[in-house]
Amino acid sequence: MTIAQERIERLASLAREAAAECHDDRARDYVRLARRLAERNRLSLPTEFKRFTCDACDVYLRPGKNARVRLQDGHVVVTCDCGEQARYPYE
Incomplete structure (x- = not known):
């Protein structure tokens, strides 16, 4: 496991x-940092x-x-308060 993944x-x-x-607000900052780190390191x-x-408002x-x-x-x-919807399949 790389440092970025950890x-x-x-x-x-x-x-x-x-x-x-x-x-x-603090949780949103953590989400943005994690997304940016994942993008930077590809x-x-x-999944969790x-x-x-939320993809729209983080x-x-x-x-x-x-x-x-x-x-x-x-x-x-899953519908966020901002109105964004995410759909996930299940069996």
Whole structure:
């Protein structure tokens, strides 16, 4: 595991903790740093991190607080407060 991958995972856990403590601006900064680090080093973000962050506003999503989760015909629809929707398949 490279240093960049370790740092991305650490930033993901920091974003999760900050969001749980209602420090949304701090969590957004951690998400932006992790995305930038992944782009710079040509790495992919962990799946869990991608699913719990909004692509449009970089906020860490907390279902029931700032995100709505619905099931529709074989996929999960996650809607952020900004209006952005993400769809993920399930079986």
